[in-house]
């Protein structure tokens with residue numbers, strides 16, 4: 001995945017295999033204990049130890065999670081290389097300073113973190129506001145996960161597979177518990193106050209981040225939480241807590257699985273990653289692992305119809321990515337394997353349409369390798385070209401809406417496969433703007449009728465299958 005090279009995440013998601021189990025306090029701090037008990041109840045697991053929590057004033061916390069060090073020459077070169085790669089696939093434009101951007105994201109976006117090395121929670125804020133309580137619930141869930149499933153081991157698995165699949169699982173589970181806490185543990189009044197508080201926080205975040213940091217970085221930061229929690233909801237509604245714990249013991253190895261949780265339930269796995277070959281004359285050729293479903297979808301939805309982009313992305317079976325330099329330009333090579341010939345044909349057409357809409361079509365090559373494989377090569381069009389449409393920012397409502405609807409249908413008793421099919425069919429006639437207005441759309445006859453028709457269609461399909 002391209003973003004892994006951003007590195008520097010150590011301050012936030014710091015982990016190492018050093019065992020410092022002696023750091024656990026004998027008992028919970030009195031103001032934390034009730035929250036810990038609530039987390040145990042909602043998650044359905046018991047803490048093996050209490051955990052230390054440290055509160056920091058705003059500025060001090062920001063300092064902890066950002067990195068002001070002047071990057072070394074090598075780091076600077078790496079960051080520029082990745083900026084060139086983002087421009088090559090049309091997800092960034094102009095001057096991109098990835099260190100500044102990741103600092104901006106962390107400085108305003110990170111509210112707390114659980115340190116898997118020190119086994120402690122660090123939190124922004126000194127008072128127990130509702131936002132702090134909710135954030136603590138999230139971080140306490142991480143501590144609980146760590147005590148039962150070993151987060152360092154899960155993250156090492158992600159590093160080995162070059163994906164963020166386990167991260168989505170970890171964040172999705174914590175976000176699910178956080179949402180349940182808001183929904184079920186807060187009183188009506190508290191929930192209203194909390195919504196006010198978080199709306200204000202959200203606006204501040206938007207002011208500082210949106211439009212200043214490339215959309216793909218914001219999305220990449222949020223994808224694990226949003227897709228992860230939708231996938232956890234589907235899993236829970238189908239198999240309860242036991243199903244969630246089972247996935248923690250045998251985590252997914254591809255990001256795609258979290259965006260398409262039916263894969264998680266049906267225990268489907270990706271094919272072997274397509275092999276990439278270093279082009280002649282290429283310099284500094286580096287294999288960067290799985291590109292990931294969220295990135296394919298972003299890339300396509302910047303330039304082609306949202307529904308077409310999602311349908312093409314859905315036919316994913318496996319992928320791989322590489323970065324290199326050619327004639328002093330940064331280039332990206334992507335390998336795509338589809339589930340079958342028809343699916344691959346679909347992606348092939350989507351990519352050709354995408355290429356036509358790129359700022360410099362000469363810098364992009366799409367090659368159909370065989371029935372099931374496609375290769376894309378794209379080189380940095382330079383800083384002068386404007387490339388970004390910001391359409392991908394809105395597009396994510398599509399897969400998120402689908403996952404949420406599928407989870408709700410499973411909750412109502414639909415078999416997972418039928419629920420997934422129904423949710424997929426149900427959103428097809430609606431625009432992104434309509435889906436973004438969600439509660440209004442859900443109340444329309446047009447939506448309700450189409451949902452019923454989709455359910456009927458999918459039931460017949462599953463009988464035939």
Ligand SMILES: [Zn+2]
Pocket residue numbers: 138142170171174
């Ligand atoms: Zn988290």
